[in-house]
Amino acid sequence: MPQSKNKKLPADPVPRETELALMRAMLRVRRFEEKIVEVYGAQEMKTPVHLSIGQEAVAAGVCLNLKREDYVFSTHRNHGxxxxxxxxxxSMVAEMYGRAGGCSGGKGGSMHMVDPSVSCLGTSAIVGGSIPLGAGAALASFLRGDGRISVSFFGDGASEEGLFHETLNFSSLKKLPALFVCENNGYATNSRLCARQAHSDIARHAGAYCIPSVIVDGNDVLAVHKAAVEAIAHVRSGAGPFFLECKTYRWKGHVGPDCDHLKGCRPKEELDQWMERCPVKLFKNALLKSGVLSVPVLDAMLKEIDAEIAAAWRAALAEKMPLPEDLYKDVYRQGIF
Structure with missing residues (x-):
């Protein structure tokens, strides 16, 4: 299993409050996407969905360390x-149901989520699309001197796009406040990484552009958290970009609620091995063993999360469908002609 490379992670203990926040964040993402799996068969949610079940530690470990004003750019697998x-x-649920109250007005679906109020400026269905967008936001922050950083999430498949290399080079050259987070789950759709690249470490590319990097076990939320703390501090200090690679694994198929091993896309034994290393289960058991978490606290946490999800679904389904005359709204910036 993957171990940290290129940089020794701090051994300092993580505060109890932070550990509980990480636990809650992962549970919230897991339960949210499990709800999608539960309802998707009813065919009322028409958008394609790309689920991150099994990869929750990356979103939790990185995003909990960001400020509200820090930019985040994500991918088709963006919910977490x-x-x-x-x-x-x-607003996210309403978007997946194509409702006018959705975060993209019901026109974008799961792959095109946005929430400017928390500096999530967009997600892209284009492989690697988040990378230059993040660098552009980082350049704007650099020129304004506003102290914001930009985080681009992407998968291992994006490292095979030309814009990946162009953006890393430019970001390094200009010392942009950009954090690049590669969620290396070993697959680009159904193509294994070993069939596409001669080396399994995507972070090796960063070194070619003089960008410091670290590789962590993406199923160990504390490892991701500690690496993210160091990476964010580096970027925020003005030292230039940083590259964080998280080795992880998605349980579901590339798209949809099903497990694609049933279609022969990957070995069931491989999936079983990674499911044994479930990031949520591993961290939950560790916190229960250490006494940071108790069964009553866990039960209360789950009850609160499930209530939030139920309320979000009710609110989303109460929203109206978009009007036909609004079809071309938000295609171009309004009022420039």
Missing amino acids: HLLVKGAAMA
């Missing part, structure tokens, strides 16, 4: 990043 950053859950 937005939820942990503070995006409105009901």
Whole structure:
């Protein structure tokens, strides 16, 4: 299993409040996406969904360390990043149901979420699309001197796009306040990483552009958290960009609520091994063992999360559908002609 490389992580203990916040964040993302799996078969949610079940430690470990004004740019697999950053859950659900009250007016669906109120300026269905967008926001912050940083999430497949290399080079050259987070789950759709690249460490590319990097076990939320603390401090100090690679694994298929091993896309044994290393289960058990978490506190946490999710679904389904005359709204910036 992956171990940290290129940089020794701090051994300082994590405060109890932070550990509980990490636990809650992962549970919230997991339960949210499990709800999507539960309702998707009813075919009322028409948008394609790309689920991050199994990868929750990355969103929690990184986004809980960001300020509200720090920019986040994500991918088609974006639910966890937005939820942990503070995006409105009901607005996200409404978007997936194509409702006018959705975060993108019901026109974007799951792959095009946005919440400017928490500096989530957009997610992209284009592989690697988040990378130059994040660098652009970082350049704006650099020129304004406003102290904001920008975080781009992407998968291992994005490292095979030209814009990945162009953006890393430019960001390093200009010392932009940009954090690049690669969620390396070993697959680009159904193509294994070993069939596409000669080396399994995406962070090696960062070194070619003089960008410091660290590789962590993306199923260990404390490892992700500690690495993110160091990376964010580096970026915020004005020292330039940082590259964080998290080795993780998605349980569901590339798209949809099903497990694609049933279609022969990957070995069931491989999925079983990674499910044994469930980031939520591992951290929950560790906190219960250490006494940081108790069963009553866990039960209360789950009850609160489930109530929030139920309320978000009710609010979303109460929203109206978009009007036909609003079809071309928000395509272009209003009032410039």
